[in-house]
Amino acid sequence: MCRLGASTMAQFTGGDDYQAEFDPKAYLGYFKFGEDTLGEKYLNFALKHYCKTFTSGVVKGDTLIDIGSGPTIHQLLSACESFKEIIASDYTDWNLRELEKWLKNEPEAFDWTPVVKYVSHVPWKGN
Numbered sequence: 174m175c176r177l178g179a180s181t182m183a184q185f186t187g188g189d190d191y192q193a194e195f196d197p198k199a200y201l202g203y204f205k206f207g208e209d210t211l212g213e214k215y216l217n218f219a220l221k222h223y224c225k226t227f228t229s230g231v232v233k234g235d236t237l238i239d240i241g242s243g244p245t246i247h248q249l250l251s252a253c254e255s256f257k258e259i260i261a262s263d264y265t266d267w268n269l270r271e272l273e274k275w276l277k278n279e280p281e282a283f284d285w286t287p288v289v290k291y292v293s294h295v296p297w298k299g300n
């Protein structure tokens with residue numbers, strides 16, 4: 174079983190100002206199938222390699238801590254079988270709120286169903 178929690182991390186003192194500039198809704202726009210976009214190409218690539226990594230049997234354990242999860246869970250789906258607990262974390266309130274909406278099954282939560290189905294289907298297994 175995959176359990177997911179959200180926790181805040183200490184703010185990084187340099188680089189991008191995610192709290193002020195990162196837009197979770199815009200970012201989530203890249204995680205939709207059905208459009209031949211750069212987002213879909215990235216999603217296909219990332220899901221394939223997350224699957225290969227987590228089904229290899231090499232990366233496994235009790236707790237997986239994902240630092241900088243953003244508003245997304247696609248990166249964690251293939252890990253559900255390899256870890257007892259998964260902790261998603263991000264330091265921006267907006268991203269944590271997006272994850273919370275999904276955890277609580279709120280109506281305005283991003284619909285991860287197509288991505289979950291795609292990962293479950295494992296079209297690239299053995300490739």
Ligand SMILES: C[S@@+](CC[C@H](N)C(=O)[O-])C[C@H]1O[C@@H](n2cnc3c(N)ncnc32)[C@H](O)[C@@H]1O
Pocket residue numbers: 182183184185191192195240241242243244245248262263264265268
């Ligand atoms: C480009 S997004 C990546 C989101 C997601 N991991 C993915 O693979 O699509 C980078 C995320 O890292 C978060 N982040 C940046 N620095 C961080 C820090 N020091 N601690 C926690 N989260 C951080 C940002 O808020 C942002 O949501």
